[in-house]
Amino acid sequence: MDFALTDEQRMLEETLTRLVTDQVSPEQRRLMLGAPAGTRALWRTFSELGLLHMPFSEEVGGLGGDGTDLMIIMQSLGRGLVPEAYLAGLVLPGQLLALTASDKQQARWLAPLLEGDHQLxxxxxxxxxxxxxxxxxxxxxxxxxxxxxxxxxxxxxxxxxxxxxxxxxxxxxxxxxxxxxxxxxxxxxxxxxxxxxxxxxxxxxxxxxxxxxxxxxxxDVSTALAEVLALGRAALCAEAIGAMEVACDQTLAYLKERKQFGLPLSTFQALQHRMVDMHLHLEQSRSMAILAATSLDLPSSERDYKIAAAKAYCGESARFIAEQAIQLHGAMGMTEECYITPYVKYLVMFDHYLGDSDYHLETVSSLLNAA
Structure with a gap:
């Protein structure tokens, strides 16, 4: 399969990378967390860039983005641990409205949501x-x-x-x-x-x-609910990939900088093996996140099977990378001031959002038995 991004998708990725780098540094993120969600300028920037319209179909006023577009957005947000509720406040409730609401209900609730006037x-x-x-x-x-x-x-x-x-x-x-x-x-x-x-x-x-x-x-929202939760789980996998990338990069940078016995920690073979294991989990999780993002349009049973498998594997990998990052940073990895700490917290919690690894492994098992 060709996993190359289109020119438009590359532009989207580059724009988001610059945006997150410029506006969501660790210091800026701490300030955002202390500010009310409605006062953040970043959400207005999202609206101006069309990010709020991107994951929705053109029929409801969106830009018709697909699973890959959403994956690009969520992965970029994950790299900066952007505190805006893009998934919880926009994508999940908005997609439910798009699938279930009448024209009048969409005009009342969905249209203002896509314009950035409110969150749900x-x-x-x-x-x-x-x-x-x-x-x-x-x-x-x-x-x-x-x-x-x-x-x-x-x-x-x-x-x-x-x-x-x-x-x-x-x-x-x-x-x-x-x-x-x-x-x-x-x-x-x-x-x-x-x-x-x-x-x-x-x-x-x-x-x-x-x-x-x-x-x-x-x-009778059961069918629409299953579709939206599948979309949310695929989006979460992509967001976790962004966070895992930064956790691996920051841990490697720390090993190169920190010295023991006069030598950088990165020269010790046992620690090199740990870093290799972290990157293996990252790359395998990336493949599963791509699988999830490209499975959204499949029949429901096949879609749910692949996305459950992706969420289960990414959840286990996220915990592994978080634990290794803390181990390799030592005691300072447990402090709030350490760069890696919020990423560790997120990777631990990621496994519990929209179902943990155990829940999704049970889903995979039940779907296999049913087949």
């Missing part, structure tokens, strides 16, 4: 479900021409900055519905926090939340 969130995880998006205990019932929602969603990324949250809930007929819950609506309460890798998240509790009938985006 997607609440699908629940405490007892263990990454299974279809095992949902939240309930939605119709009453007097309105919807009433009850339940609790866990680890909702970008919850604080979201103008509204897309929430999944079980209907009386057993199917899975999708609802738009505006921020601050009566009956909702949140518990906000930061994940280990400093991403803003929160738990969303819904107690007798009453919504207009038009706030229901879909009364």
């Amino acid at each position: 969130a997607f609440a699908w995880q629940e405490y007892s479900a263990r990454y299974d998006a279809l095992t949902i205990s939240s309930q939605a019932i119709q009453r007097d021409g309105q919807w009433q929602l009850n339940g609790r969603k866990e680890v909702v990324l970008n919850l604080e900055a979201a103008a509204a949250t897309l929430v999944t809930a079980r209907l009386d007929n057993g199917k899975l519905g999708l609802f738009m819950v505006p921020a601050g609506v009566s009956g909702t309460s949140t518990r906000l926090y930061r994940t280990i890798d400093d991403r803003p998240a929160g738990d969303l509790t819904l107690e007798h939340v009453t919504l207009p009938f038009e706030n229901c985006l879909s009364e």
